[in-house]
Amino acid sequence: MAHAEGHHGPADGHHVVGGGQQHNVGQQHPLGIYFKIWGLLFVLSTLSYLVDYFHFQGYLRWTLIIVFMLLKAGLIVAVFMHMVWERLAMVYAILLPPLLLLVLLGIGAGEADHTFLTRLTFFGADPAASAPAPHAVKK
Amino acid sequence: MTQTAPTASAEALPLVPGLPGVVADWSSDQRAFKKVPWGKAMMWIFLLSDTFIFSSFLISYMWVRMGTTVPWPNPSEVFALTIAGKSIPLILIAIMTFVLISSSGTMVLAVNYGYRKDRVRTFIFLLITAALGATFVGMQAFEWTKLIVEEGVRPWGNPMGAAQFGSAFFMITGFHGTHVSIGVIFLIIVAIKVLRGDLDKERPGFLTGRKGNYEMVETMGLYWHFVDLVWVFIFAFFYLW
Numbered sequence: 056m057a058h059a060e061g062h063h064g065p066a067d068g069h070h071v072v073g074g075g076q077q078h079n080v081g082q083q084h085p086l087g088i089y090f091k092i093w094g095l096l097f098v099l100s101t102l103s104y105l106v107d108y109f110h111f112q113g114y115l116r117w118t119l120i121i122v123f124m125l126l127k128a129g130l131i132v133a134v135f136m137h138m139v140w141e142r143l144a145m146v147y148a149i150l151l152p153p154l155l156l157l158v159l160l161g162i163g164a165g166e167a168d169h170t171f172l173t174r175l176t177f178f179g180a181d182p183a184a185s186a187p188a189p190h191a192v193k194k
Numbered sequence: 195m196t197q198t199a200p201t202a203s204a205e206a207l208p209l210v211p212g213l214p215g216v217v218a219d220w221s222s223d224q225r226a227f228k229k230v231p232w233g234k235a236m237m238w239i240f241l242l243s244d245t246f247i248f249s250s251f252l253i254s255y256m257w258v259r260m261g262t263t264v265p266w267p268n269p270s271e272v273f274a275l276t277i278a279g280k281s282i283p284l285i286l287i288a289i290m291t292f293v294l295i296s297s298s299g300t301m302v303l304a305v306n307y308g309y310r311k312d313r314v315r316t317f318i319f320l321l322i323t324a325a326l327g328a329t330f331v332g333m334q335a336f337e338w339t340k341l342i343v344e345e346g347v348r349p350w351g352n353p354m355g356a357a358q359f360g361s362a363f364f365m366i367t368g369f370h371g372t373h374v375s376i377g378v379i380f381l382i383i384v385a386i387k388v389l390r391g392d393l394d395k396e397r398p399g400f401l402t403g404r405k406g407n408y409e410m411v412e413t414m415g416l417y418w419h420f421v422d423l424v425w426v427f428i429f430a431f432f433y434l435w
Binding site for chain 1: 209212213215216219220226227228229230235238239241242245246249250253254256257258259260261262263270283284288291292295296298299301302303305306309310408409412415416419420422423426427429430431433434435
């Protein structure tokens with residue numbers, strides 16, 4: 056208990072940014088940046104919710120969704136997960152491998168298109184005309 | 195003026211900045227990830243593998259949604275909630291999003307106070323984070339119940355359109371909810387360790403002989419932010435698309 060209080064000394068106040076501290080191996084940053092990012096994430100989430108609320112459709116909808124999503128993901132990884140303050144060796148080791156997933160994405164999209172066309176050919180279901188269920192929800 | 199870092203052996207040579215630093219770090223002796231505690235680097239590598247798991251789920255969801263000739267149920271209407279006699283689209287999901295983002299915010303505060311050795315505040319913020327996480331899981335349970343009981347959604351079909359909707363939904367949100375639940379359990383464990391002073395006194399944990407320290411809180415935080423990060427993608431691709 057007293058031990059914990061004793062350590063309170065060197066880290067006086069809320070403005071310490073690591074510099075001359077004893078424990079400078081950890082990620083120590085001023086609280087202000089966290090609150091700013093927190094607020095920004097709220098704003099971006101609201102904006103992406105509004106995309107749905109105002110019924111944007113087509114490419115405008117998809118573009119906005121992806122832009123807001125990437126901004127949110129970037130802020131979380133960069134600031135909340137401290138990636139901007141890490142050494143590049145680790146940043147690249149963690150952030151580059153997921154790019155491989157784009158290959159899987161491409162293959163998946165190609166095959167899904169093929170499946171879709173095959174199903175159209177063999178089952179003749181037109182996505183616009185057929186409504187299999189009585190209360191099928193179509194935008 | 196104390197330049198002594200706890201891992202003095204890794205800091206024997208000056209670190210090279212920038213892109214040449216990547217080569218220098220990777221080709222150096224000892225270890226590749228400098229200035230990062232062992233547990234944190236391992237957590238990042240675990241999260242990388244988890245990224246591939248969740249991406250595989252999301253890409254297979256894309257596959258079934260693109261491949262089906264039956265109209266996909268409109269998530270905006272499926273997840274609408276009637277509040278005060280008015281149907282508001284996706285409102286529950288929006289609230290869940292804000293709850294999870296807020297829990298990320300409190301987590302970051304816990305990490306920060308942890309490095310300041312502020313035992314009580316770290317404990318409080320960890321507990322708030324766990325409470326928000328539990329709230330999220332609770333709302334998800336409500337959402338699942340509503341979907342299964344009222345809307346009749348099953349993994350093999352639903353009355354609103356493409357049969358694959360149910361399987362994709364239960365698989366993706368179920369896996370994410372499991373991650374959140376595990377996170378809540380570990381947040382409570384870490385919170386108790388912090389309050390007891392295990393990290394100040396460097397007591398070893400229950401699964402390891404390694405000494406406790408406040409870097410554990412940051413490692414815990416990485417996992418928790420990752421859960422939030424995955425939700426960002428699920429929210430965009432499953433609920434909004």
